[in-house]
Ligand code: PEP
């Protein structure tokens with residue numbers, strides 16, 4: 001993996017570069033932490049509303065680079081246009097990242113890709129604001145297709161209309177899917193933009209490490225109280241050291257033979273349980289097929305709303321007693337129910353194709 005020898009890679013620094021002193025002091029304090037390997041700082045800030053601080057612009061690239069040199073750290077910043085890329089290359093910025101608001105727009109990503117042609121600068125691509133894995137993959141492909149090979153993804157959570165504890169809902173299933181689709185791609189997590197506040201940063205970071213993500217991007221400021229953007233979510237470099245020291249960096253593979261054996265035993269139990277579960281589902285579905293045939297032969301409608309409500313209530317009760325999560329149980333039962341309906345509709349269509357009906361409503365069984 002190109003990212004760094006010592007995984008996980010920690011990228012840290014302020015949301016925005018504000019002044020030469022601010023970035024220099026923050027970088028200096030960060031450099032005392034051996035876990036930090038890249039200094040970040042935003043130069044052009046994509047703000048939701050106008051008249052907010054929109055970054056210091058080109059002059060900040062000099063301050064960022066100089067702070068990185070003094071601290072002995074490579075530097076990274078966000079680019080959103082081809083002009084940004086040109087200026088970053090001119091000022092020898094070491095790593096670029098594409099922000100969430102840019103990843104959503106294939107025109108912008110393509111424009112950035114065009115000016116990157118012929119360089120081999122590392123590029124990190126944040127997930128798009130909306131939970132669309134294909135947009136994320138598309139942006140990665142666009143950057144890769146101009147010859148950039150040092151590519152990483154950053155999971156920074158997804159905007160959602162629902163009120164959640166997070167500024168951007170993590171929706172972990174999306175980075176996990178990306179990891180499965182692109183096993184060679186380093187994926188970092190940005191707990192700062194997921195949480196939107198300091199308090200959740202540690203738990204999100206731990207979760208990212210437990211899911212075997214390859215690094216963390218965490219915003220820090222020498223004095224977060226006076227930060228010109230994202231003040232609530234920035235840590236001091238000292239607080240970052242505390243958070244990092246409290247995280248458990250688990251091994252992907254344990255070298256201890258006992259641990260390996262025990263894990264193997266448990267996995268075998270899981271394999272057997274999964275097989276049992278699938279066989280039970282198959283048995284259930286064959287009974288469903290019989291019910292379908294029986295209803296058809298006896299001219300009984302398959303709409304059984306009461307029965308479904310009763311079933312759900314009863315199963316949720318059993319599940320609760322068994323210690324299963326209610327949400328999980330409900331989703332599982334609904335899925336099973338939908339499949340049961342599909343089978344019954346198929347049975348009906350088989351026996352009387354002329355009067356075949358199309359049913360997608362869930363309330364049958
Ligand atoms: C940032 O990193 O400061 C930033 C603006 O991030 P995002 O694109 O994830 O909102």
Ligand code: MN
Nearest residue numbers: 015219229230
């Ligand atoms: Mn920020």
